[in-house]
Amino acid sequence: MGFLFEDDNFSLFRDGFLQTIELSALSALLALLLGTLLAAFRVSPVPVLRAFGTAWVTLFRNTPLTLLFFAVEFGLPPLGVHFSHLVFGVLALGGYTASFVCEVIRSGINTVPLGQAEAARSLGMTFGQTLTLVVLPQAARTVLAPLSSVFIALPRNSAIAGAFSVGELYSVQQTFSERGYAIFAIFFWVACAYLVISAAVATLFRVLESRLAVAR
Amino acid sequence: MAENPVEDSTPAAAPLVVLSGVNKHYGALHVLQDIDLEIVQGEVVVLIGPSGSGKSTLCRTINRLEPIDSGAITLDGRPLPAEGRELARLRAEVGMVFQSFNLFAHKTVLENVVIGQVKVRKVARPEAEKTARELLERVGVGAQADKYPAQLSGGQQQRVAIARALAMKPKVMLFDEPTSALDPEMVNEVLEVMRQLAADGMTMVVVTHEMGFARSAANRVLFMADGRIVEQNTPDAFFTAPRSDRAKDFLSKILHH
Numbered sequence: 281m282g283f284l285f286e287d288d289n290f291s292l293f294r295d296g297f298l299q300t301i302e303l304s305a306l307s308a309l310l311a312l313l314l315g316t317l318l319a320a321f322r323v324s325p326v327p328v329l330r331a332f333g334t335a336w337v338t339l340f341r342n343t344p345l346t347l348l349f350f351a352v353e354f355g356l357p358p359l360g361v362h363f364s365h366l367v368f369g370v371l372a373l374g375g376y377t378a379s380f381v382c383e384v385i386r387s388g389i390n391t392v393p394l395g396q397a398e399a400a401r402s403l404g405m406t407f408g409q410t411l412t413l414v415v416l417p418q419a420a421r422t423v424l425a426p427l428s429s430v431f432i433a434l435p436r437n438s439a440i441a442g443a444f445s446v447g448e449l450y451s452v453q454q455t456f457s458e459r460g461y462a463i464f465a466i467f468f469w470v471a472c473a474y475l476v477i478s479a480a481v482a483t484l485f486r487v488l489e490s491r492l493a494v495a496r
Numbered sequence: 497m498a499e500n501p502v503e504d505s506t507p508a509a510a511p512l513v514v515l516s517g518v519n520k521h522y523g524a525l526h527v528l529q530d531i532d533l534e535i536v537q538g539e540v541v542v543l544i545g546p547s548g549s550g551k552s553t554l555c556r557t558i559n560r561l562e563p564i565d566s567g568a569i570t571l572d573g574r575p576l577p578a579e580g581r582e583l584a585r586l587r588a589e590v591g592m593v594f595q596s597f598n599l600f601a602h603k604t605v606l607e608n609v610v611i612g613q614v615k616v617r618k619v620a621r622p623e624a625e626k627t628a629r630e631l632l633e634r635v636g637v638g639a640q641a642d643k644y645p646a647q648l649s650g651g652q653q654q655r656v657a658i659a660r661a662l663a664m665k666p667k668v669m670l671f672d673e674p675t676s677a678l679d680p681e682m683v684n685e686v687l688e689v690m691r692q693l694a695a696d697g698m699t700m701v702v703v704t705h706e707m708g709f710a711r712s713a714a715n716r717v718l719f720m721a722d723g724r725i726v727e728q729n730t731p732d733a734f735f736t737a738p739r740s741d742r743a744k745d746f747l748s749k750i751l752h753h
């Protein structure tokens with residue numbers, strides 16, 4: 281266990297940890313924004329937008345994440361799109377997670393009685409106003425629990441980025457293995473780090489849930 | 497539009513709501529069949545008829561919550577636009593009160609009445625709150641302003657819903673069975689508010705089974721059956737001497753309950 285505090289191991293580990301957090305946080309942000317937008321598309325009165333939302337979800341939810349990383353890393357540069365490995369990772373992971381966020385939010389929207397949206401529309405609210413002022417705030421409460429599972433899974437999924445040159449936590453594990461440390465000790469520390477992140481996400485959602493429960 | 501002190505027979509006023517040749521289908525079901533209807537400013541029209549005859553659908557086409565297949569609807573001389581911003585603006589001029597109230601559950605009573613003014617009419621918040629409090633006072637729920645809808649009785653919620661619609665300063669108010677979901681002892685407090693509104697000159701379309709209200713507040717009763725307006729008359733004439741068999745049959749059923 282003590283190897284972590286030898287040589288530059290700790291700073292390597294810390295950098296990986298921070299990189300995982302950065303990758304996860306950016307992906308989560310992208311997933312939340314894009315997922316909400318996609319959910320809005322899927323319930324919108326415009327057929328083209330609905331089709332786009334459905335296509336995105338079908339494509340991204342059913343493709344293995346590793347394949348998505350491949351597609352982004354090796355598919356975009358020939359098209360003239362050049363970003364850092366981190367940004368590519370965020371695009372793949374964010375786009376993938378967005379499809380799950382979309383479905384969670386859409387099911388949340390469906391729990392809000394139709395009469396709420398009708399009342400909003402009959403007051404003269406636009407589709408966007410109806411969604412953001414009336415429907416989404418009411419969907420938020422039911423959506424939090426399933427959303428928390430999606431966002432707890434996200435940092436774990438981010439490990440795949442390690443295989444695509446992002447220096448995150450899981451890739452640090454490989455470096456340590458190459459340096460010949462005991463595999464059990466390495467995994468112990470890496471697992472601890474993921475546990476800390478998951479626990480932090482879970483706590484965040486629990487706080488949000490209790491906040492929303494009071495505000496009413 | 498000239499002021500007209502006479503209650504009935506107001507030929508001078510241009511019609512506020514006009515439906516001409518309106519048809520609507522739900523799949524194979526022809527819910528609205530060649531509906532022609534003109535409603536003048538200040539008129540109170542009561543829609544009655546058996547369940548499934550298309551009353552709600554007709555009511556909801558007037559603010560285009562339900563699109564129509566053919567025909568035309570104009571409000572104050574302007575045709576209802578297709579879905580979009582333009583339609584939203586027009587909807588703000590048509591108040592709607594639902595059977596199940598549909599107050600925004602996550603907003604306080606005051607906020608329910610404020611939100612449309614601020615977000616749709618772009619009224620400054622202090623002014624919107626002042627208007628909201630006055631309206632809540634007028635419908636008798638001023639003391640409940642800071643509560644959430646779920647904390648109110650059905651009758652109170654429906655009165656808040658009326659205030660919410662009135663806050664938009666609508667030209668017409670649509671009521672779709674506003675008292676059907678209420679316990680009997682709360683029906684009157686809502687009808688009283690509606691009677692007052694009618695007396696103040698609001699143009700109203702009311703789907704209701706409350707014959708007392710129809711007799712005392714309506715200028716005209718429309719009887720619908722199978723997607724058609726089968727008969728229309730003044731309340732007195734309609735209730736004492738219905739002409740069509742469908743209306744006679746319907747009235748005998750509801751009056752013998």
Ligand SMILES: Nc1ncnc2c1ncn2[C@@H]1O[C@H](COP(=O)(O)OP(=O)(O)OP(=O)(O)O)[C@@H](O)[C@H]1O
Pocket residue numbers: 522525527545546547548549550551552553554
């Ligand atoms: N969204 C819908 N899809 C399919 N059919 C519908 C829909 N809404 C209403 N209908 C049908 O259209 C007909 C007219 O319905 P509508 O609600 O207008 O009747 P109503 O006169 O208001 O009846 P009630 O007194 O029961 O409220 C009914 O047969 C109903 O089943």
Ligand SMILES: [Mg+2]
Pocket residue numbers: 551552553672673
């Ligand atoms: Mg109805």
